[in-house]
Amino acid sequence: xKVISTLKNIIKGxxxxxxxxxxxVLASFPKxxxxxxxxxLANFIAIKERAGEEVNFYNLGNLLPEFGKDDLxxxxxxxxxxxxxxxxxxxxxxxDEAERFxxxxxxxxxxxxxxxxxxxxxxxVQFSGDIDAFMRDPKYGLEVYLDHIASWKSKANWVFRYEDxxxxxxxxxxxxxxxxxxxxxxxxxxxxxxxxxxxxxxxVESAQGRPxxxxxxxxxxVFVRNASTEQWKDFYSAEQLQxxxxxxxxxxxxxxxxx
Numbered sequence: 001x002k003v004i005s006t007l008k009n010i011i012k013g014x015x016x017x018x019x020x021x022x023x024x025v026l027a028s029f030p031k032x033x034x035x036x037x038x039x040x041l042a043n044f045i046a047i048k049e050r051a052g053e054e055v056n057f058y059n060l061g062n063l064l065p066e067f068g069k070d071d072l073x074x075x076x077x078x079x080x081x082x083x084x085x086x087x088x089x090x091x092x093x094x095x096d097e098a099e100r101f102x103x104x105x106x107x108x109x110x111x112x113x114x115x116x117x118x119x120x121x122x123x124x125v126q127f128s129g130d131i132d133a134f135m136r137d138p139k140y141g142l143e144v145y146l147d148h149i150a151s152w153k154s155k156a157n158w159v160f161r162y163e164d165x166x167x168x169x170x171x172x173x174x175x176x177x178x179x180x181x182x183x184x185x186x187x188x189x190x191x192x193x194x195x196x197x198x199x200x201x202x203x204v205e206s207a208q209g210r211p212x213x214x215x216x217x218x219x220x221x222v223f224v225r226n227a228s229t230e231q232w233k234d235f236y237s238a239e240q241l242q243x244x245x246x247x248x249x250x251x252x253x254x255x256x257x258x259x
Contacts (some may be wrong), residue, residue, distance in 0.1 A: 018072030106162035109232035
């Protein structure tokens with residue numbers, strides 16, 4: 001019993017735990033819009049409370065920490081927003097320490113393309129097969145993403161579609177901030193969105209880099225790509241598109257994606 005109690009205290013005291021009731025968990029599968037969402041919210045904080053300081057990949061974690069990476073025991077210093085904590089993990093009971101959840105999702109057909117290219121460039125987790133093998137892979141492929149969506153959708157207070165983030169972000173973020181009772185001027189949110197556009201983020205990445213970029217990725221890899229939508233239409237074969245229709249047609253319809 002003493003050993004069990006000690007283990008519980010160790011886990012509870014971990015710097016990578018420590019979610020609080022008032023936190024908001026920002027969840028997404030990799031390459032589905034989490035970074036853009038974090039940049040907008042971080043820039044909003046910077047504009048409102050930090051004299052407009054530039055947000056980059058080095059200070060992003062200070063403004064919107066990541067579950068399992070940043071120390072969540074630290075006191076949250078910002079007043080304009082509750083703490084928003086990022087994760088790419090599927091839902092599990094650890095996350096229910098918080099009571100609010102924002103889920104960001106993307107058309108699974110585009111997600112597989114972006115995630116495939118990401119892992120091709122990743123030195124630590126490389127995938128050696130082609131896209132056909134990738135989207136069927138039990139560790140990285142489509143079924144994994146669909147399980148991720150299923151784990152979060154019933155929990156989510158807000159769902160942002162990547163496609164809407166790219167085409168009409170203002171209403172999404174305005175509703176989110178209004179729901180939280182945040183006071184802001186329209187131009188403040190507009191500026192936060194403008195500073196977070198993919199072309200601006202690419203310039204920040206090019207000028208300042210990202211933590212452990214050379215260690216984790218092949219030379220020349222750019223994390224912020226073209227942020228395109230519906231690239232799947234010109235990418236897959238007819239047989240591959242049929243595979244998606246069979247495996248995730250229901251999910252595509254549920255979230256208003258065209259088949």
